[in-house]
Amino acid sequence: MTDAPEILRYTAFADDPEGGNPAGVVLDASALDEADMQRIAAEVDYAETAFITGESDGARVVRYFSPIAQVPFCGHATVATAVAIAEREGHGTIRFATPVGEVAIETSEADGAVRAAFTSVEPETAPLPDDVLESLLDLFGITRADLDGRHPPLLAYAGNRHPVLVLRDADVFDGFAFDPAAARALMDAQGWSATIIVLHRLPDAADGGLRFEARNPFPVGRITEDPATGAAAAATGAYLRALGAVTPPARVLIEQGRHVGRPSELVVDIPERGGIVVSGRAVPIHAG
Known part of the structure; x- marks a missing residue:
């Protein structure tokens, strides 16, 4: 890895930075390998950090890491990542290709805050x-x-x-x-x-x-x-x-x-x- 990626920090399920669950977000992790992602997640030291590693059939490929291991899926990091994308690209539907399957997220704005709603895989x-x-x-x-x-x-x-x-x-x-x-x-x-x-x-x-x-x-x-x-x-x-x-x-x-x-x-x-x-x-x- 030559250039350090930009690491964003969001808190999900709250409208106050002092509430909710913090998540790390890396919107471009295409140059990172698994060891890099695990190291960054440990350094960020939140429950999970989400990494967008590329695209597959129009869906953004996302991987989630806790400070100690990869996690199949993380809801709060999904919401945080979707909100970060919506703030940069506008509101609408985002598709994530996750290790457990495709997850669709709808983003919108209400009362000056961005909201994200994800639909889980088949429970x-x-x-x-x-x-x-x-x-x-x-x-x-x-x-x-x-x-x-x-x-x-x-x-x-x-x-x-x-x-x-x-x-x-x-x-x-x-x-x-x-x-x-x-x-x-x-x-x-x-x-x-x-x-x-x-x-x-x-x-x-x-x-x-x-x-x-x-x-x-x-x-x-x-x-x-x-x-x-x-x-x-x-x-x-x-x-x-x-x-x-x-x-x-x-x-x-x-x-x-x-x-x-x-x-x-x-x-x-x-x-x-x-x-x-x-x-x-x-x-x-x-x-x-």
Whole structure:
């Protein structure tokens, strides 16, 4: 590599640089190899950095790296990258060719801020084996009695595979803790490259739509908990549709990031079939 690429920094799912989930964005990574991208992601030290490495059949080829490894898909970095492109090229439809398949993103502007909505790849769910559930409960120091009986544990996929736990009590949700090394060991053993989804159901919205608060353990480098997780929000939509907890088309609001001081809001639109749509704003993080 001869010339250092321009590295942009955006935060997604917030309209304040102090909120949301920061992502690195490299709009031209065509000269970078995998080692270069991994090194840059470690130096940026956000949960993920997105790299556009070229084009394929009109779609921009995107790869995502955490500080320690390549990640198949990253929702917040997708939103950040789409907003960065829209600010430079105008609003409309953008297609990303990702390691998990093609993802379409619609960008628009409202109230002076750019918003992006991505449609996930085809989602799926699967049972969470009892021994894995017990390992998760032990990790967080909780029991089956702490789970919300309306929303049983499952594995959900909408680009990354996530276990989903919904806790009944707000105090338990706020108070659980975990050892990052133990969490990383469990996640690596299970092949979970992204986050563990832990939810608490909030009072329904005025229109009757479901609302949740999320915590997403994600131990990578100095990070232990993700402040806004787009892929997990998509997986949550898949989870709720599979359970019959919503009647599509439905909109679900997810709050996240309060526990790590970076409040975020993710909007999840759940159609009758096909990919889940996750939307939010993104704004630049300026140096200094």
